[in-house]
Amino acid sequence: MYKISELASRAGLSRSTLLYYEKLGLLRGQRSANGYRYYTDTDLQQLFLIRQLQAGGLSLKECLNCLNSGPDPAILRQRLKILDQEIADKQQARQLLSSLLGEDDNTLRGFHINLEQRAPIAHEQWLQAQGFNQTDRLQLRWLSRNLHQHSDYMNDFKRIFEGLDRHGPGSEQDSLWALSQVGNSPESILDIGCGTGASSLLLAEQTSARVTALDNLQESLDCLKQKAEKNKLSHRIQTCNANMTDIPFAPASFDLLWSEGSAYIMGFAHALSQWRPLLKDHGFLVVSDLVWTGKQQDDDIADFWRMGYPDMQTAGERFDQCRHHGYELVASRMQGKDAWDNYVRPLEQRLNQLEPEMSGSQTIKDLRKEIGILDRFKGRFTYMIMVLQKKS
Structure with missing residues (x-):
């Protein structure tokens, strides 16, 4: 007792x-x-x-x-369901902690993608607090998405794209068409996110303007300088190693801003807002962006873009954003298969060349997956090039 x-x-x-x-x-x-x-x-x-x-x-x-x-079987089943969810939540928490320690790369990439979708400002501030500079923060948020393997990922990325003319879809025909829609002859042009300079060289050849080519990869700018010298355009093109989120030029510095396939990096609407002061009164912005051409479907293509570009919109939604941020739509044009092939086919050849000696590269895996999606686009999505004019 x-x-x-x-x-x-x-x-x-x-x-x-x-x-x-x-x-x-x-x-x-x-x-x-x-x-x-x-x-x-x-x-x-x-x-x-x-x-x-x-x-x-x-x-x-x-x-x-x-x-x-x-x-009571009903109560037991209910409690079992709750317990299963708690176990799943705990497992997810464990995977996150493991990934932050560098032991689970896939979970860490998903963590960054989810943060970028739902809390981009907090994501940016968190990376900054860990000592990443502005260039690394942009690259980590949109490319590597891995705190622990960022340097290796970007080294592979730079090696793969070294010497390639384009870092995204585009064509000379589309660029010439867009330039023809600009209402006057520009004297000063800023090519934002110029890459290795396909657009910068064309603008220098087709206009008498002073062209400033801006990119955050010095390797790309070095490649552009070599091309400009070869084409006797060095005196017409000035390079600037800077981030598109912090462009080091005074307001009203340019007649024409040009950005093919790069505005998504900082968010399309944010780019419209932040770049507008750089334009002179009634200046022009030529910008291209990835858009849905029809109703979205629930499949692996939609899933890929939800993860890769969650802010992807339809053409009409992009037009509304342009008007909201103080631009008048002058003209727009959907880019066709040739624009994709100009990017995809050289990249594919480059991957075939490097893959044997870069076995296991996450960068190559990501680009292979992207190419697979791009080859199946079938008109459901494409880049749209827009010619906008700054409203008073």
Whole structure:
């Protein structure tokens, strides 16, 4: 026989808990002549059984029903469902902690993608707090998405794209068409996210303007300088190694801003807003962006772009954003298969060349997956080039 304090000690519970159990009918002590409560080994074992049932997620009331009438299958199934979800949540939490320690790269990439979709400002601030400079932050958010392998990823990326004319879809015909829609002859042009300079060279050849080519990869700018020198255009093209989110030029510095396939990096609407002050009154912005050409479908193509470019919109939605941010739409044009082939086919050849010596490269895996999606686009999505004019 045990007094209540002795039973509490043996059961690992407090005296007040046992009194509460007795109030609910889970425990029934016997009172002696002197008024003390006494309990038996059977009561101790009953407490063990109750704690086991509670460990399965049953409430005290459900434990009482189970003791009196046996398990209720409906309640057990409900509790099992809750427990399965808790286990899944705990497993996800474990994977995240493991990824932050550098032990699970796939989970870490998903973590960055999810943050970029739902909390881009907090994501940016968090990366900044960890010591990443502005260039690395942009590249990590949109390319590597891996804190621990960022340097290796970007080294592979630079090696793959070294010497390629284009870092995204585009064609000379589309660029010439867009330039023809600009209402006057520009004297100063800023090519934002110029890459290795396909657009910069064309603009220098087709206009008499001073062309400033801006990119955050010095390797790309070095490649552009070599091409400009070869084409005797060095005196017409000035390079600027800077981020498109922090362009180091005064307001009203340019007649024409040009950005093919790069505005998505900082967010299309944000680019429209931040770049507008750089234009002179009634200046022009030529910008291309990836858009849906029809109703979205739930398949792997849609899933790919939800992860890769969650802000992707339809053409009409992009036009509305342009008007909202102070631009008039002058003209627009959907880019065709040739624009994709100009990017995809040389990239594919480059991957075939490098893959044997870069086995296991995550950069190559990502680009292979992208090419597979691009080859199946079938008109469901494409780049649209827009000619916009700054409204007063």
